Amino acid sequence: MRKLRENPLLLSAVIAIVALVASFWLLNHPRSTLPFLLTLGALLAALLQPIPRWLKVLIGGAILLLVIPAAGFKNSFLFELGIQTGIYAAMALGLNVVVGLAGLLDLGYAAFFAVGAYTWAIFGSPQANEFMPWKIFPLPGEYFYLFMLVAVVVAAITGVVIGSPALRLKGDYLAIVTLGLGEVVRVLANNLDQPINITNGPQGITPIQRPPIDWFIALLDRFGLHLSRAEAYPLFFYLLVLVIIGIVTLVNVRLDRSRFGRAWIAIREDETAARAMGIPLFPTKLIAFATGASFSGAMGALFAAKQLYVSPESFTLIQSIMILVMVILGGMGSIPGAILGAATVTILNVDLLKSASDYLNDLRNAGFVLDLGFFKYNFANLPNQLEPAKYERMVFGLIMILMMIYRPEGIIPERRHVLEMKKEEA
């Protein structure tokens, strides 16, 4: 392992070969989990290991833009996975600003996601006719892009509204108050179907307009790809999410190195000292909160358009916790960490746990008998309750506990942490 790391040429070659093999495997078996994971692993290794930049771009581009879409045409679930990963990665980056950089534990982050989702869901469906005098709704799909911006603004405003009381509190109280306020947003979404029907209550809003993609289909046609609307949408959303992730990452990197980024980290490390250095605590925290919220709001609008359906159920505490787990797993304050965390948790939750459930189910239905000689077990007797997919809370909880005990800085620690550690060693 060490030999590999010391020899950049060998390392590059190994990664490139793995990427190639994984890609071919995935293209031949688009429905199996293992090649997909290997491809992602190669992608990750390419991005994180010290190899030449052109190779990084080449491998990254080839996997994200060629291999996964090509495999996706054979198994559109890969698109679904990619889109969800992207949405959560953007949110994890947003929460990373709040929790990772500014050190404010926000347990109601899904509330902003809800605000963004409802912003587009209400106006991009006939729902708005219920309380608006002009019967012009749903707005045509073109408005989606505008409403993504609107969602950013509305979510940021919600962030300020929620943050203004909450951020005056110290650490642990903040956590429980944001948890409460997150719950308040959900309860409001659930109950604002009367006296005026704004959110349609627990029944949710459906169907929601999607951005029109006739131009996209025409464009693909010119390249010789003839896709139906149902096939083209997943690809379109996948590419859209990639673009958004790019933008969000860029914004994050700039923020991290800006005056605000440094101020946030100062507050995280020592509030009293930061105040002594002349950093206005409350406004700086509020900006962090609103920034994080706006990321979430944009992704909410995208989620509504992709899902065609929103209901209060999508914005429960478990969602907020899931995003928090992503940030913790990757490393608080670390940008690649947040993305890695989001990918890991999403794939775990959306694919691996469910695949494992289906697999157990197949064994149960087939009456498979495991015979190890000394131990015999008939899978037909396996209780229904033993389905890994239903134990996401246990998985999340375990990740949180273990990370906090054994590796609180996360898988990819923030660079500043690493630098500090190195300084201490020297």
Add this chain to the structure above:
Amino acid sequence: MKKALLALALAFGASALAQGNVIKIATVSPLSGEQAALGEMIKLGAQLAVEEAQPEFEKLGFKLELAPQDDQANPDVGVAVARRLVTDPEIVAIVGHLNTGVAIPSSEVYKDYQLAMVSPANTGPAVTDRCYLNVNRLVGRDDVQGPAGAEFAVKELGAKRIFIVHDKTTYGQGVAEQFKKKAEELGAQVVGFVGTEEKANFQALILQMKAKKPDFVYFGGIYHQAGVLLKQMRERGIKATFMGPDGLDSSKFVEIAGEAAKGAYYTTVAGPIEKYPKAKAMAEKFEKKFGKKPESFAIYAYDSANVVIKALKDFVAYAKRPPTRAELSMLIRQTTLEGVTGHVAFDYKGDRKKADYFVIHLKEAKYPGEVVKVISFPAPATKCEAIK
């Protein structure tokens, strides 16, 4: 460790490779959580039908399988499951869901892929009123069930002051509103109309009842809430007659409410087995196989699966290949079946042409209760604005 990893890899790889002539029918219903008792019946009913049909398909050279899925009675989970199901090419049809609020958003996803859905339990009118070609149901509708319940309550039980509670789901609120409309039309006074998601402490509602002094309480929702509410009502001395829709049609309702269930009424779209002479043989098989009696929607799930199977068999025997999803959807809409629940045929929007509605009285705190009224009613017509 390495060995374990290898085994795991083989397992995943093998499950991916095992393709070929497999045709899967999926059931989607809550298999965990409070409503699992109703959801489990849907799964088992369909399972029985699939297992009975397996030998025939084997003769035709195909392997027919059931893929039971859990939507946890949660619309969000339902949509996620639906998105997963549509990407699996082996799945040709869905038998489900239990909850109208889950079925509606999920079927939006199926519609995109023209994946056929046959519902053994959804009663919300909107399920079929959207006129989707791929959505069918075997049971009656809430815009008949609610009014039928109201008519029975007002005319035969003499309800005058009615307090209505619902569970704030598409299904519960919908049927409660239908009940309210009819009851008011018939001259009863609705003294309260409250929605709640509470599951443990209903005191706030019960105090409201105390103030409004109703002689009749209607609960639009599912048994796990209804049972607790009814128990607490009786504990606090509210003696009003209790009634609910088909969500109460489970032995669990009696189990949770205990003695309080005595005297309660419910309307249902899934009649007890005794009402269907043809279902007797199926019920015996069911009990022998699964060790419990078929309840509520089990026979409907059995028939739903059989409609799908019949359409499939006709197609496969003729074309020697599995149908595409669109082909199967169209075929199912045309298929008729002499099922255990009677003659099954769908109208232009996917409703069963004629469905049965039952009013059931729990004379003792014992499930199932006694059928006091049976109504056979054709599905109300809706204007399909534009068939999509």
Add this chain to the structure above:
Amino acid sequence: MLEILIQLLPSVLLEGLILGFVYAMIALGYTMVYGVLELINFAHSEIFMAGAVAGAETFILLKGAIANPFLLLALAILIGGAVAAIVAILVERLAYRPLRKRGTTNRLVPLITAIGVSFFLQDLVRLIEGLWHNAFYRRYPSFAVFEATYNLPNWIGVLTIALTVWLGFWVLAYFGDWLIRLFAKKPRATGRTLSLVAAGLTLVFLFLYRHVVFADLGMTIQMKSILVIVVSLAMLYGLNWLVHKTKLGIAIRAVAQDAQTASLMGIDPDVIVSRTFLIGGFLGGVAGVLFGLLYTLVHPYVGFIPGIKAFTAAVLGGIGNITGAAVGGLVLGMLEMLGGTYLTFLTNGAMGTEYKDILAFMILIFILLFRPQGIIGQQLGEKV
């Protein structure tokens, strides 16, 4: 309208009181751990849940063997409490202690661990119950003795109404006095004057609404509610005695004040923290059993909402303070019941009972913003 509200008032407050005692019992666990470790033990709601589920299992298993319902309840309380206490100690040992030993300065680390533990425990109990029964909803059996209903004499209701109305008028009089002083030069009215004025107005009120107040108010209470009140009062007194009169209590208070100095005095902080978790866990478990007895159905996710409410109660009363937890629980229980029942009437059905949960959070935020030390409790400087 007003007639309905008045007539319901005693029953609403009584139900609120019962609910409040449940909250108070859970709040004790939060408050003790916070007092000693300054940690919001998120997992306490799951410790409560573990007690509730263990109690249900005890009831179901022993129902056939033991005929006496009171003996059965006592056993369920003991086993539920013991299971919860064991869970609490294990959580402290396995999750919190490693963090303390490592000496992290980051305050987020223990908090995130606590949340993780909470989620982990929910599904762990679900897994156990699921494998055991293939279902994870457990129903508490009913016993005629516990469900026996007693009518309360009317004078209690009249007294409750009179006191509440008097309190309302007192507040009104206070603000009235303040308004008058804005415009006219006049000394501030004494408390005695205000009380007398309020009392006078109350008498007038009672006279005007005599047809409602002195009619049958229909207050009833069940045996199991009486049991809840008795058990939680006993627990409160017991805990107060334990903390203030025993050696263990002195040690707990010493560690709460300054763990380092306490360890110099020959107190092992680890042992004390462990005992604190044991006591808090036991109380939470007992609360769980009583909760199940009251509201029938329990499941692995039953703890979340009562847990948050109980935490609110602890903060409301003044966190770290035992009497505060009790007062906070009772106040919150009554406010919640008032909100849940009256909101529908006041808004004519526009706002349903669902808003009662929001109410609790709003109270939490207001208290934290304007009186972070709670109703009872003194201002503490920030520990640096």
